[in-house]
Amino acid sequence: MNGEITAEKGSVLFKKVTKTYSDGTRAVDRLDLEIRRGELVSLIGPSGCGKTTTLKMINRLEEPTEGTITVDGMDILSTDPVKLRRRIGYVVQEIALFPHLTVAENIGVVPNLLGWPAKKTRARVNELLSMAGLSPEKYRFRLPDQLSGGQKQRIGVLRALASDPQVILMDEPFGALDPISRETLQNELVSLQKDLKKTIVFVTHDMGEALRISDRIVILRKGRVEQEGTPEEIQNSPKNDFVRSFIGEDRLSRMSPDDPVESIIEDPWGKAAPWESAAEVLERMEENDREFIQVIDPKSGQWLGMALLGRVRRAASAGETVLKGVNRDRKLYAGEATLRDAAEMLSDRDISIPVLDGDGHFIGVITSTALARLAVERLRSGTKEAQTA
Ligand SMILES: Nc1ncnc2c1ncn2[C@@H]1O[C@H](COP(=O)(O)OP(=O)(O)O)[C@@H](O)[C@H]1O
Ligand SMILES: [Mg+2]
Structure with a gap:
């Protein structure tokens, strides 16, 4: 099977993937999913539908019970998990920055592990901070305690980008932020993505967020794909009542005075x-x-x-x-x-x-x-x- 896969770098492919936890919970159920290079795909669905499990299987924090997952066309089970994780960025909610390390050291964690020369790492950290609108002189030496929640998440995103991985996994990265910071970071992600063209798998339960940032939305239900499509496709032709109710509520709360009558x-x-x-x-x-x-x-x-x-x-x-x-x-x-x-x-x-x-x-x-x-x-x-x- 390995030999026939010719996917390009930065693609992620699930083939009939099932994950059953040891207590018998089937979190993911014969999932087929293709994420192409440079695409920002949101996985969305109700709590417990298997979003986090799906994401964690990509960098082998969880292993599939059945089926195949390939990254860059390579079966992840045949790659070393530690090496795999170093070439995949990972951002989670309430990011765990190392509290005793400075902002610069936090961002430089993976480059250091990869053995980059100090000068190269320093330049990369400065570049990333500037890209995110944080002046390096001001922020390099701060400790996580001296940052706002929004700034911490921003540093978490930069840390995931530091070694320039093509694939980034994000699990409700902005979920714990207040609505204004959340929207700011969503906008920043969209504008970063315009230049970076990373393959981003983004888990969220917020349809408004998915609609704002995604190239494609995959709606999961009980470990399977219920519907997938561009934000427009999902909004214009929801497949069934499940999808309709899922977008309905959020669409209403997002309704703005500038919407058509x-x-x-x-x-x-x-x-x-x-x-x-x-x-x-x-x-x-x-x-x-x-x-x-x-x-x-x-x-x-x-x-x-x-x-x-x-x-x-x-x-x-x-x-x-x-x-x-x-x-x-x-x-x-x-x-x-x-x-x-x-x-x-x-x-x-x-x-x-x-x-x-x-x-x-x-x-x-x-x-x-x-x-x-x-x-x-x-x-x-x-x-x-x-x-x-
Ligand atoms: N380590 C685990 N052991 C047993 N069951 C788990 C474990 N992690 C998650 N689950 C169960 O698997 C299902 C999917 O969980 P999860 O992937 O975290 O969903 P989501 O991220 O969509 O909320 C849920 O029923 C959850 O309770
Ligand atoms: Mg989750």
């Missing part, structure tokens, strides 16, 4: 055709206690305006059609309007807003109730996050 458009109850008499429509509105109605050409679907009760009443007493009573100023266009636009318009006047496509066809309305529901759900998912954090 599409997700909250509803079909309205009140419509009228332009040729209907205002008197007829007025009767219908009064019966149903409506304050406005959308006037739409039933054949073309063109939106002709929104008719407000007072104007319809006036048109009715003048014996006109309902079209005489419409207003055409207040509307939003799908594809350009944001939730913020909708919120601003509704705060001016709490009457549903018609939404049109670029050709003026009526799509639906946005109501203040829909916006309120969104806000409530977002608050609720925020509380849930805070509770599980």
Whole structure:
């Protein structure tokens, strides 16, 4: 089997890998997974689905019970585990920096083990610190105690990069940080990765994080792949309810005022055709206690305006059609309007807003109730996050 594998340097390949712990727990179940050189792949899934076990098998901190794992096309079971670990970077949550070593010494741990000359290590440490926006003069000689949580994790990432390994494993590296530091480090990782093009296997349980940083997302469930794809593919076509619920919650808590209005458009109850008499429509509105109605050409679907009760009443007493009573100023266009636009318009006047496509066809309305529901759900998912954090 070894001979036929021609994978390039920096690729990681799982073939039918199973891991059963000694107590009988099957943590990983016939897993097939390919991670290509230079790709940042997130493994995500609920607690206990096998993310950490999968990661640890790559550098042989755990060994597969069945199946094959290759790194750089070589079966890892035929490589020396210590050497293997030195050529794979590893970052974990609440990184264990050596407390009695300086920042520079911590970053230089692996280069030292590899026997690099002191001068080369020093230059590399300085280069990495500068890359992460930490001035070497200021930070080289600090001890871990003198760093913030975010800075410690940053040093942990630099330590993993120090000997320039092609493959880096990260197990919830930013999981213990406050949201602002977490987002800063995510952004730094993305910008570092643009230049470095490492093969990164990144474990997280935070879908927002996975969506922000990954080239590809692998959703695990009970030790198997439930779905994999780019962030767009996963978001646009979740395979089943499991995936949907997994992205749903986080998507909601990530929802921002700049998001498009599409997700909250509803079909309205009140419509009228332009040729209907205002008197007829007025009767219908009064019966149903409506304050406005959308006037739409039933054949073309063109939106002709929104008719407000007072104007319809006036048109009715003048014996006109309902079209005489419409207003055409207040509307939003799908594809350009944001939730913020909708919120601003509704705060001016709490009457549903018609939404049109670029050709003026009526799509639906946005109501203040829909916006309120969104806000409530977002608050609720925020509380849930805070509770599980
Ligand atoms: N050393 C171990 N011995 C026995 N069971 C383990 C061990 N490590 C993990 N497990 C079990 O294996 C499953 C997967 O664990 P893990 O890979 O840590 O999941 P995740 O990182 O996705 O939370 C869980 O059921 C966990 O309890
Ligand atoms: Mg884990």
